[in-house]
Amino acid sequence: MNSNPYKRKCCICKKPIEGTGHNPIPVWPTGRCCDKCHTTYVLPARYRLIAIREELEKTEQDDTDKNNQ
Numbered sequence: 001m002n003s004n005p006y007k008r009k010c011c012i013c014k015k016p017i018e019g020t021g022h023n024p025i026p027v028w029p030t031g032r033c034c035d036k037c038h039t040t041y042v043l044p045a046r047y048r049l050i051a052i053r054e055e056l057e058k059t060e061q062d063d064t065d066k067n068n069q
Contacts (some may be wrong), residue, residue, distance in 0.1 A: 010032070016034075018035070021035075021038075024038075024042055027041045030046075037057075
């Protein structure tokens with residue numbers, strides 16, 4: 001691991017990162033990503049996961065409600 005956080009490369013696009021970067025999960029399991037990849041790939045992926053989780057919870061609740069009738 002590079003001990004200087006200001007000379008890291010983005011684990012997604014491989015370009016240099018300014019500052020400390022961002023957590024790339026769920027797009028990439030390790031490393032740090034740049035601002036552009038964080039905005040373009042990581043945040044949308046996280047929002048999709050939240051939407052999927054909410055839909056699954058809603059479906060489970062609907063199934064529970066149907067079984068209790």
